[in-house]
Amino acid sequence: MGYTSRSLELWRKNAIMADQVQLATFGVTELEAQHALDRLSVRDVDYADLYFESRVSESVSMEEGLVKRASKSISQGVGVRAIAGEKTGFAYSDELTKKDLEIAADTARYIANSPKGDRAVPVPAQRRPTRDLYPVERAQAEAATPDRVALLNEIDAEARRYDSRIKNVMASFNTEYKVVAVATSDGTLVGDVQPLSRLQITCIAEENGNRQVGSYGGGGRVGFEWYREENRHLGYAREAAREAILNLSAVDAPAGVMPLVLAGGWPGILLHEAIGHGLEADFNRKKTSAFSNLIGKRVASDVCTIVDDGTLPFRRGSLNMDDEGTPTGCTTLIEKGVLRGYITDKLNARLMGIALTGNGRRESYQSVVLPRMTNTFMLAGESDPQDIVRSVKKGLYAVSFGGGQVDITNGKFVFSASEAYLIEDGKITTPVKGATLIGNGPEILTKVSMVGHDLKLDNGIGTCGKDGQSVPVGVGLPTLKIDEITVGGTQG
Amino acid sequence: MLQKQTSIRSADAVNGTYNQLAADVLARAKDCGATEADIVVADGETFSLQVRVGAVDRLTKAREKRLGLRVFVGKRSATTSTSDFSRESLERLVSETCTLAKAVVEDPVSGLPDASQMAQDWPDLDLYDGTILSTETQIEWAKRGEAAAFAADSRVTNSEGAEFDSSSGRVVLANSHGFVGSYKSSSYSLSVSPIATEPETGAMQRDAWYEVQRKFSRLASAESIGQEAARRAVRRLGARKVATKRVPVVFDQETAGSLLANLCSAVSGYGLYKRASFLLDQLGQTIASNLITVYDDGRMAGGLGSRPFDGEGLATSKNTIVERGVLKSYLLDTYSGKKLGLSSTGNASRSVGESPSVGPTNFYLLPGVKSPQDIIGSVKEGLYVTDLIGFGINMVTGDYSRGACGFWIENGELTYPVEEITIAGNLKEMFKHIEMVGSDLVFRGRIASPTVKITEMMVAGN
Helix, strand or coil: CCCCCHHHHHHHHCCCCCCCCCHHHHCCCHHHHHHHHHHCCCCCCCEEEEEEEEEEEEEEEEECCEEEEEEEEEEEEEEEEEEECCEEEEEEECCCCHHHHHHHHHHHCHHHHCCCCCCCCCCCCCCCCCCCCCCCCHHHHCCCHHHHHHHHHHHHHHHHHHCCCEEEEEEEEEEEEEEEEEEECCCEEEEEEEEEEEEEEEEEEEECCEEEEEEEEEEECCCCHHHHHHHHHHHHHHHHHHHHHHHHCCECCEEEEEEEEECCCHHHHHHHHHHHHHHEHHHHHCCCCCCCCCCCCECCCCCCCEEEECCCCCCCCCCCECCCCCECCEEEEEECCEECCCECCHHHHHHHCCCCCCCEECCCCCCCCEECCCEEEECCCCECHHHHHHCCCEEEEEEEEEEEEECCCCCEEEEEEEEEEEEECCEEEEEECCCEEEEEHHHHHHHEEEEECCCEECCCCEEEEECCEEEEEEEEECCEEEEEEEEECCEC | CCCCCCCCCCCCCCCCHHHHHHHHHHHHHHHCCCCEEEEEEEEEEEEEEEEECCEEEEEEEEEEEEEEEEEEECCEEEEEEECCCCHHHHHHHHHHHHHHHHHCCCCCCCCCCCHHHECCCCCCCCCCCCCCCCHHHHHHHHHHHHHHHHHHCCCEEEEEEEEEEEEEEEEEEEECCCCEEEEEEEEEEEEEEEEEECCCCCCEEECCEEEEECCHHHCCCHHHHHHHHHHHHHCCCCCECCCCEEEEEEECHHHHHHHHHHHHHHCEHHHHHCCCCCCCCCCCCECCCCCCCEEEECCCCCCCCCCCECCCCEECCEEEEEECCEECCCECCHHHHHHCCCCCCCCEECCCCCCCEECCCCEEECCCCECHHHHHHCCCEEEEEEEEECCCECCCCCEEEEEEEEEEEECCEEEEEEEEEEEEEEHHHHHHCEEEEECCCCCCCCEECCCEEEEEEEEECC
16 A cells, blocks of 8 residues: 555644744745655555755865865755655755656656565654754854864964974864755654764874874864864864874784773774674665674673664764654664664665664765664773773773774674774783774674773764765764784784 | 956756856856856766666666856865856855855965866767666666576575666866866666575675676676676685784785775875875885886776866876886876976866865776786785775875785685685885786776785784
8 A cells, every 4th residue: 555645634734844944945835845745656655755955064174284275065955765665766856846856756656667566564653853952053053264264273283282293284174054854755744954063183293204193083963162162172183193193103013813902982983883784774674684683682792782872962973853754762782782673764664564763864865765873882881991901911902993894794894993002911001003903793792891881972073884875973882891803913 | 446247147957058157157256356266067867776686676866967166366265066056046156155265375386277288179088878778778787687696506595786877977177267178978887796695504795796887888798797796705605714824915806906096095196295195205216016017097998087188177198107116107186286396197086066186097007917817826825805894004104904805825726715804014015015917907997907916914813
């Protein structure tokens, strides 16, 4: 059964868009949106939606002590989607006229005309977003260019003041102001305003021909004033400089299997790669994930409880609602070591008959919705972080990471340390050069023997890529001990 | 002086009208105080069709257009872009761009290339195919590719799908020197991603194979792509870790291509002038073994990286980057060239919304004479790498550490598949220790390499 005109009535009743997010923002009337959804209302279509998006992105960047680049990008468009069984028809347009909506709708519904009968399953009922996790005024979200220029100049000065061996400072400040509205065939018309910003700093240190790099940054769904609170921006500058200087004295990293202690915060990228992607519902519906069929099974030691939480105020990975209009939530992925649940979007929740978790996300109106993480972190344990380090005779202590990647199907994941030290006889000693760590997702967390009481979320720098789509995410971790992992250094 | 206001006529996507639109925007920018400006307009159509386990999974279709504007007010500059081509919106964009430019500091080397450097004329590089494929044909291609993977081996039990993509588009670049250039291009691709399962353990492995061509008629058969994808997935079954050890490492075409991409980044102007490359101040120096000769050729007919002029309107050409191990040229645009006291090499790459950066055209390693079998045959004990994951490359120092999988070589033969290992070294040393280069160069993208062998790297496993 496809959806019927009854849903349109529902849709009107549930139209609770925030005052500032009317369809009129997009030059579209409710009638036109309704008309497009009507065109999608053919036999076999289980669900359809329209996603309107307007985005203004701005960037200023500095290098060699000069803020010499500024850019601004404006985009607006609509993505139109029809779902029939497992099939998705999708079209998008950067024109928002009635005619363009019709063409997009006709393209999207093409899949319903493809042969092959499909079972119709009702879409799970939706709640409505009633909160604002990131109440940021537009003027604060899009700070005046001279203010952003001043911020970068102060960062340059601070990093160079930190140590005269800092020879170049590259910093960029990016903001994005996104307004979205989602109209769906299951009776939702809902909108959101999603500000996002990020400060990124890279320092190059040079001494006697040895050149090293250090990076630091942060951000979130915050206004400009956040960066100046307690001179946060200057703290970031010092951290980037410190890492670069530290790496001047780093020795070659060891190679082979050894114990690993991860510091709290950004090293939570471990969770994102090792288990997060593997628990996205699409891979599990298709049974292409190393975690397929492991619900209820032990995949971690009992000190591990891991959640994906899209509801943390002002966080980079947070959203009032996902890109299908579903309010985000906090989903327990692993509870005391046992696999509890997947993160879902509407298509996969419906086909798998499991709960809708509000993780349907898309990079833009030009991309299809996929189940994606928001903020993924491990809850605090009971160990003292110093005891955790003391418990290691010979191993690695990793504080900061570049990026990571996972092969969903065989579960093998990597993440690359950018600041790490040797642990010798329970003490953190010599800094080592960056090295890639590799492990097996369904197995690695069974080797977690100690979890610190010091849960820390990252500063807001993460961007996750999947199927060529980038979305902002967060991670978090308490200090953690993994009894053994393969460290990819050069010293045997 | 009284300011004359030029108005922008609205444009539609009919061929030719973007030239007028570009001229109008440039004139308007001048009115707003711009001393120089350039504009890129790109539009195109994309179609993407994904089939999974025999049925259509996703169909995507769209037309897109975008306009990017860069203005210079003296030595200050800013860049903007929009998808809204309405007259009011573009007039606002032009004035905002000029305001933005006035907010940043002067950069002495900024500016357009000299008018005398602009490309005058250019050959047809055979980049466009007018073939319009029906939706049914594209579904058929994807289905045949996936079906061939399933038919190839009974251990292929599942699939991440097969995807057929086609796109075509046009780029118009114009600047205040009066340069106007445009070209059309298209691409057709099929990729197949099967999953193989080990019957005894149920362990799964995924791999993929693909092909991309600018002309539909040049695409390999769907069947051959599906079969190769199946072969690659099945051969990974039963993979295991190996002991930590220093051994010779052979990189297949795909992974050798990634090493070449690392080299490409290291010789790109922006990293060099920021002192963020491990190949600083090496022009004329030996940076690789004498088996290494690398070209960047923007004029290769039908090439996936070919373009008649670069992102600033300079003619592209064939440049020698490395000749018998000696670094002969960097990849530069006007800005990074000036920073290094050199001329642009015609490698400005321009995404619509950003100021130019540097990118390769068709960047490749000249093939040698050895077959891949000969190269593997030369290894007593070592690793044949077929896939790399992760981002463990430090471009400032050259330090290299990545996750790998492939096959263990014993006495010149591939034995069993290996996974969950890393390979580590330093790119500076790795390029100097390439001791064999294969004869098997094939272009599957803009960067391509034959098989190569590196004398020794650290493999970390058990």
